[in-house]
Amino acid sequence: MPDLALAGERLIASVENARAPFAVDYTCITTNTPASPVSAETVWVTTPTITFRAGRAYRLTIKGLITVSATGSEGRIRVRRATVTGTTLFDSFRISTPNAANYGFEFSNVFLNSGASDIAVALVGTIARDSGAANYHVSATPAASPAYLLTEDFGPVADFPAATSLT
Numbered sequence: 001m002p003d004l005a006l007a008g009e010r011l012i013a014s015v016e017n018a019r020a021p022f023a024v025d026y027t028c029i030t031t032n033t034p035a036s037p038v039s040a041e042t043v044w045v046t047t048p049t050i051t052f053r054a055g056r057a058y059r060l061t062i063k064g065l066i067t068v069s070a071t072g073s074e075g076r077i078r079v080r081r082a083t084v085t086g087t088t089l090f091d092s093f094r095i096s097t098p099n100a101a102n103y104g105f106e107f108s109n110v111f112l113n114s115g116a117s118d119i120a121v122a123l124v125g126t127i128a129r130d131s132g133a134a135n136y137h138v139s140a141t142p143a144a145s146p147a148y149l150l151t152e153d154f155g156p157v158a159d160f161p162a163a164t165s166l167t
Contacts, residue, residue, distance in 0.1 A: 020155035021059060025050050028148035032067070033127075033137045041084045044138045045125040045149050052113040052121070052166055059154040060090060062125050063106040064147030065139040068097040073132025077105055079149065080124050081166065089123065089164055094130050102139070111164040112157045119166055125149045 027047040044064075052058060060079055068075070075097065079090040090109040097103055113119050125147075129136050140147040154160070 021152040023150065023152050024058065025151045026148060028146035029138070029140045030143050030146050032139050032141060039129045041078065041126045041128040043084060043124045043126050045147065047123045047149060047151065049120050049122050050151060052119045054113055054115055054118050055157055057110055057112040057154045057157050057160040057163055059108055059110050059152045060123070061106065061108040061150040062090065065145070066095065066103040066105060066127065067137050067139045068100050068102065068134045070132065070134035071100045073097050073134035074130045075136045076128050076130055077107065078126045080126060082121050083124065084126055087166065089166070097134065100134065109164060110154055110160050111166050112160055113166045114157045115167055123149060123151065
């Protein structure tokens, strides 16, 4: 990442505090989500409203454990803007669980607010079963292994020209 203070510029708090990466939000769950047939996309974690500054890129990291009840099923993890029908910021595509084994996941993606205005919105982590008959849920136990969604300011949008757009 390039330094945001150019040579010869005075380093002030507003510039110093904009150095990337830094955490903007960390939202976790510490109890399991209900195990149910989730053929429809279902929210398992929701952040508070986050203000995404104009001209900034953000990295999201989503981590947890998918618990599966049957063999031969496929599911997916997504991060969306506000609701299960909001803009997709991350899609794991299909996660195959052939042996009814649990699946630990940790994914990240970069997205950006290339608009002229700040955007204040919550993010949601979702889970869905694409095929098969398994019950899926996100496990967050023991408490030492929470499932979470971490959002970080990752730098200026110019550093990530092909990143996913928040809008």
